[in-house]
Amino acid sequence: MESLSPRIVAFCCDKSGYVAADMVGKLGMSLPESLEVIRVPCAGRIDAFHMLQALENGADGVLIFACHEENCQSLSGNLIVKARMGYVYGMMEKIGFERERLELCNVATNNGAKFAEAVQRKYDDLKRLGPSPLK
Amino acid sequence: MRSSEDFRIAVFVDRCEGTLDPLLDEEMITYISGLPQVVFCDQDENLSSPQGLEKLTSRLTTGQADRAVIVGGSPRVYEQSFRRLNLETPLNPYMFLVANVREQVAWAIHDTERAREKAKAIIAKTIKETQFLSPIGREKVEIPKEALVIGGSIVGIRAALALAEANIRVILLTRAKDIGGKAIQLAHFYDRPDDVSSWFMEQVERVKNHPKIDVKTSAELKGIEGYLGNYRVTLRGPLGKGEVVKGSAVLLASGYDVVPNTEGIFGHRCFIFPPQMEAMLRDGGESLKDEKGKVIKTVTFILDLVNETIKIDSANAVKNALLLKRDHGCMVYVVCRDLKVSLDGMEKQYREAREMGVIFIKYDNPPRFSLVNGQINVEVGEVSTRMMGEEYTVSILSDLVVMSEQFVPSRDNEMLAHLLDIPLPQEGYLMDDNPQFTQVRANRRGVFLAGGCRYPQPLDEALVEAEAAASGVTELLSRGLYEYDLAVAEIDPGKCAVCLTCFRVCPHSAIVVEPYAEKNIYSTGGYEGDFKWRAARVLPTQCYGCGICVSSCPTKAITLKHLTDAEISLQLGA
Numbered sequence: 001m002e003s004l005s006p007r008i009v010a011f012c013c014d015k016s017g018y019v020a021a022d023m024v025g026k027l028g029m030s031l032p033e034s035l036e037v038i039r040v041p042c043a044g045r046i047d048a049f050h051m052l053q054a055l056e057n058g059a060d061g062v063l064i065f066a067c068h069e070e071n072c073q074s075l076s077g078n079l080i081v082k083a084r085m086g087y088v089y090g091m092m093e094k095i096g097f098e099r100e101r102l103e104l105c106n107v108a109t110n111n112g113a114k115f116a117e118a119v120q121r122k123y124d125d126l127k128r129l130g131p132s133p134l135k
Numbered sequence: 136m137r138s139s140e141d142f143r144i145a146v147f148v149d150r151c152e153g154t155l156d157p158l159l160d161e162e163m164i165t166y167i168s169g170l171p172q173v174v175f176c177d178q179d180e181n182l183s184s185p186q187g188l189e190k191l192t193s194r195l196t197t198g199q200a201d202r203a204v205i206v207g208g209s210p211r212v213y214e215q216s217f218r219r220l221n222l223e224t225p226l227n228p229y230m231f232l233v234a235n236v237r238e239q240v241a242w243a244i245h246d247t248e249r250a251r252e253k254a255k256a257i258i259a260k261t262i263k264e265t266q267f268l269s270p271i272g273r274e275k276v277e278i279p280k281e282a283l284v285i286g287g288s289i290v291g292i293r294a295a296l297a298l299a300e301a302n303i304r305v306i307l308l309t310r311a312k313d314i315g316g317k318a319i320q321l322a323h324f325y326d327r328p329d330d331v332s333s334w335f336m337e338q339v340e341r342v343k344n345h346p347k348i349d350v351k352t353s354a355e356l357k358g359i360e361g362y363l364g365n366y367r368v369t370l371r372g373p374l375g376k377g378e379v380v381k382g383s384a385v386l387l388a389s390g391y392d393v394v395p396n397t398e399g400i401f402g403h404r405c406f407i408f409p410p411q412m413e414a415m416l417r418d419g420g421e422s423l424k425d426e427k428g429k430v431i432k433t434v435t436f437i438l439d440l441v442n443e444t445i446k447i448d449s450a451n452a453v454k455n456a457l458l459l460k461r462d463h464g465c466m467v468y469v470v471c472r473d474l475k476v477s478l479d480g481m482e483k484q485y486r487e488a489r490e491m492g493v494i495f496i497k498y499d500n501p502p503r504f505s506l507v508n509g510q511i512n513v514e515v516g517e518v519s520t521r522m523m524g525e526e527y528t529v530s531i532l533s534d535l536v537v538m539s540e541q542f543v544p545s546r547d548n549e550m551l552a553h554l555l556d557i558p559l560p561q562e563g564y565l566m567d568d569n570p571q572f573t574q575v576r577a578n579r580r581g582v583f584l585a586g587g588c589r590y591p592q593p594l595d596e597a598l599v600e601a602e603a604a605a606s607g608v609t610e611l612l613s614r615g616l617y618e619y620d621l622a623v624a625e626i627d628p629g630k631c632a633v634c635l636t637c638f639r640v641c642p643h644s645a646i647v648v649e650p651y652a653e654k655n656i657y658s659t660g661g662y663e664g665d666f667k668w669r670a671a672r673v674l675p676t677q678c679y680g681c682g683i684c685v686s687s688c689p690t691k692a693i694t695l696k697h698l699t700d701a702e703i704s705l706q707l708g709a
Contacts, residue, residue, distance in 0.1 A: 009707065014211075022209045022235075025242025033244050033253045037235075038706045039210070041698060044640075045682030050703050057708040073569055074681040075558060075578055075642035084686070116243075 005034045006060035006126035008119065011050070013043045015073045016109050017065025023112025031116060032123050043067070044077030048088045051102060055092075058134065061101045061126045063118065068106045078106065096133050100125055143174045144265055145200030146258075147191055149182035149207025151237055158241045158254055159206070166255060167206065170262050174199050182207055183216045195225045202230045202265045206258055208237040227270035229622065229697055234261040260706065267702045275618045276676060278364035280304060282608050283382035285368075285551070287352070288316025289335065289594065290586030290601040291388035292342050297605035298386075299347040303612055306380050307342065308354040308368065310547075314339060316390055317587075318594055320410040322417035325454040325593065326480040332417070351380070359385065359554040362645075363581035363676045364617060384581040384608045385555070387565065388601065389547045391587035393540040396441070400504050405511045405536055409451050412537050416458055423463050425534065433533040434465050435513050439472035440501060441541040442591075446475035448539045450593045453484050455537070456493045467493045468531050470502055470515050478593055496529055504536070511536045542591040555582055556644040564590050575604040579644045580677050583607050622697040623678035624685055628652030628670035630692030637671050637684035637693060645677035646684065656690065 012018040018039050024031055036059075040046055043066030054062045064085070066078035082104055089099055105118045146167050148159055159178075168176045177194055179187045182205065195203065203226055205213055210233035217228060224231075236254040244250040280303045284295045287309025295305045307314065321331040342348050355371035366385050369377040395408050404426055407415075415423055423431040436452040452469050459465040469488075474495065476482045489495065502515035513531040520527045544563030552559035557577045558566050565588045568578045575583050585604035586597045611617065626637070628651060638646045652670035673684070673693075682695040694700070 018209075019211070022211070022238035025238035025240075029243065030245055031239060031243040033240075033249045035239075036706070036708075037239055038703065040682065040703070041695070042681035042683060045686055045695065045698065047686035047700070049700075050686075050707065053704060054707045059707075071569070071571070072642075073572070074679065074683055075568075076640070077642065077681060077683050080640060080683055080687070 005032065006123060006131070007034045007036070007058060008032070008061045008063060008122055008126065009036050009038065009054040009059040010063045010065060010119065011038050011040055011043065011046050012065045013067055013077070014039055014041050016067040016107050016111075017043075017105075017115070019109040020065065020107045020111045020115040023110065024116045027112045027116075029113065029116040031119055034123075035119055042072070042074045042077040043081040044072075044074055046081055046084070048084050048091075051085070051088045052091065055097060055101065055132065056134065058132065060129075060132045061103070061122050063122055064102075064104045065107050065115065065118075066104060068108055071108070078104075098129060100129060101132070142172045142202060142265060143200045144172045144262060145195060145203040146170075146173055146176040146262070147182060147194075147203060147205045147207075148176060148178045149187070149205060150178060150180050151208055152181050155207065155237060155241055157247050158236060158250055163251065163254070167258060170259060172265075173262065183212050185216075188216060192224055198225070200226075202226065202232075202268050204232050204234060204258070204261050204265060206234045206236055206254075206261075209233075209235050209239075227272075229271040230268050232261050232265055232268065234258045264702060264705055267699055267705065269696075271621050271696050273618060273620055274675065275616050276364055277615060278383040278612060278617050279381075280612050280615055281306070281382045282384045282386060282612065283308065283366060283368055283380065284386045284388060285309075285356070286316075286388035286390055286586070286588070287311055287314035287350070288388055288390045288586060289318035289338070290316075290390070290597050291386075292338050293598050293601040294386050294388055294585055294605040294608075295342055295348050296338065296345070297602050298608060299345050301605070301609040301613060303347070303609065305348045306382060307348055307350045308356070308370070308380070309350070309352055310355055312352055314342065314350060314352065317393075320413055321451075321594065322413040323454060323458065325450045325478070325595070326484065330417075331594075356550070356554065359551075362674050363611070366581065383612050384583065386583045386585060386604050386608055387551060387555075387577070387588050388584075388586045388604075389545055389551060389588040391564075391591045392543050392545050394543055395540045396538065400506065401538060403506065403511070405509075405534065406538055407535060408538055408540050409448070409455075410540075412455055413451075416455060419463070423459075423465070429534070431463075431534045432465060433468070433510075433531070434459055434535045434537065435468040435470060435511075435531050435533040436537045437470050437502065437513070438474070438539060441539050443472060445542055445591050446478060447542070447591055447593050449475040450478050450481060452537070453481070453488050453493075457484065457488050457491065460488070460491050460493055468496060468513075468533065469493060470496045470498060470513065470531075472498060479595070496531075507532060510534055545588060548588055551588070555579060557582060564588065575600060575607055578642055580679075581611065617676060619676060621675055623675045623680050624673045624682065624693050624695050626671050626673055627692045627694070628668070628672070629654050630656060630690045631670035632656050632690050632692075633669055633671065634689060635671070636687050636689060640683050640687045642681065642683065643677055643679050645674050645679070646671050647674060648672070 072078045284307045295307045357371045358369040361367045364383045456467040497518040498515045505512045516526045568576045583604040585600045650667040650669045652668040655668040685693045685695045
């Protein structure tokens with residue numbers, strides 16, 4: 001039954017993504033229960049190591065919720081994580097992970113619906129893609 | 136890491152006024168109480184209320200627990216309430232963790248059974264995570280009540296006065312020979328008939344005679360260094376000897392530059408710029424005369440050829456059009472792409488101008504100018520006629536054409552951005568930390584921006600901004616004490632390779648490289664005595680705790696105290 005419920009790790013910037021995640025509940029929308037939200041002070045805090053570790057520990061997909069570009073509270077945190085993701089994509093390719101398993105999503109604090117949609121879309125994508133090659 | 140056996144965890148369940156009842160039933164409470172290291176599990180109807188928090192505090196005073204987990208809503212809710220109440224908890228505020236089972240579980244997972252499973256998993260993980268908590272203290276530093284204002288324009292003057300009134304010593308630095316700026320060119324305020332120059336002179340006098348303000352003219356900046364509470368500005372002095380002035384905070388009010396275009400036909404005497412127009416209105420009598428003594432009957436304002444996104448020209452044109460029409464009986468045309476009326480009270484003025492007979496013409500293609508019998512013929516395609524199938528060209532024969540000067544970022548901006556290490560976007564205006572939340576603050580704590588160095592704006596708005604920046608400085612300095620959480624990044628100097636990666640990525644310029652390390656990764660020993668290695672150091676007063684440096688450090692020498700790598704790894708299920 002594993003493949004029916006893909007595990008998604010969502011790193012959420014405290015300034016935007018986490019607030020949007022909270023908003024999903026307030027709007028009465030739904031999140032898959034296999035979603036794991038990890039709160040970070042800024043998307044730039046997320047190390048390449050953490051992205052890979054999430055995949056290593058059995059996540060089928062990793063989503064990073066950062067602020068919109070040019071609206072980062074730490075000026076360039078969202079750009080730094082984007083650059084870092086480029087590096088991780090290269091590694092993932094070598095290891096044999098599909099590129100779709102890692103994605104950056106820019107949200108604002110009031111984008112609860114966008115958050116829920118992004119998670120749902122990833123959920124469906126991963127379902128189609130099948131479980132992580134590590135499983 | 137200590138063995139997790141020694142911990143005593145208190146769990147507080149917030150029922151959120153009954154909304155979490157289906158989730159947090161008896162079985163769940165039993166489950167939580169049964170988790171390892173949990174000493175007790177309390178319940179409350181509304182934990183984020185003052186009463187709830189007081190109850191929580193009194194329950195913790197017994198000292199049974201050394202860390203606590205709150206099960207309930209979003210951590211942001213509790214953090215805000217804690218901060219608002221300024222509650223003295225027996226436990227360090229960083230010894231709390233929040234398991235968010237409301238927004239992201241109870242409200243977002245609609246199947247109760249699944250939600251319960253999810254909540255259990257989250258609670259268990261949060262309780263496990265408490266092993267990484269460590270108390271984080273608060274520190275205080277004394278900061279002298281002194282501020283530096285750079286720029287002697289009206290914005291700087293207003294900010295300096297506002298600061299001085301708040302009992303802060305101000306050093307006002309300006310490169311010019313005297314304080315002043317572009318405001319002196321204005322004859323009238325846009326929304327009231329008061330004379331600007333007498334008001335302006337009064338402000339200048341007040342600044343010069345204020346006991347708390349020290350004005351330094353002809354001051355060329357050479358360097359700025361330091362941090363909140365200790366900014367040092369070196370001035371270029373005679374014979375290379377630089378004077379150093381100190382301040383706890385820096386307020387930049389350096390203004391913008393203007394470039395008038397006088398090429399080709401625009402060099403003709405009939406073309407003037409707003410400052411000349413203002414001067415004519417201030418000095419001219421009943422009827423305006425040009426250089427040759429001819430009475431001026433028709434005036435045309437040309438807007439939006441330059442500065443299309445800036446509203447200063449629109450405000451001045453409407454203001455002067457009204458004056459010309461009312462006091463001097465001129466025929467006035469305003470030729471514009473789009474008139475900007477977003478200024479306070481501007482719409483009323485625009486309406487008044489139209490009612491009085493000022494003619495506004497909108498164009499899409501730039502107007503053409505030609506010289507006819509010593510007058511200027513302005514040919515412009517009227518946009519509003521286009522609906523009828525064809526565009527009609529309007530010719531205005533005018534005695535005077537008021538062009539706009541182009542506003543460009545001051546050439547000082549580049550130097551200031553470089554000296555203060557604050558970002559300079561492509562347009563060349565200094566950037567605030569965040570356009571929505573912190574408008575007058577630069578990304579560096581203790582550096583504020585106001586007026587034309589941020590963006591050219593009309594006098595009234597610039598003055599409001601000056602006051603906003605001044606109140607930002609006052610907020611920081613008024614207590615003479617800066618209190619901050621040590622929830623910041625910390626560098627282990629022994630691991631630092633001085634690669635300067637953190638120094639470059641830090642968005643708040645909070646990292647310095649200083650010789651303070653006993654050893655570093657290159658050291659082989661043999662250096663005894665006072666010798667210290669250079670290593671990067673985070674200035675806790677400047678750090679915002681974003682953690683970008685932590686994940687960028689190639690030697691993993693940096694830890695973020697409130698969210699360590701181990702904590703993230705545990706959340707990832709390692």
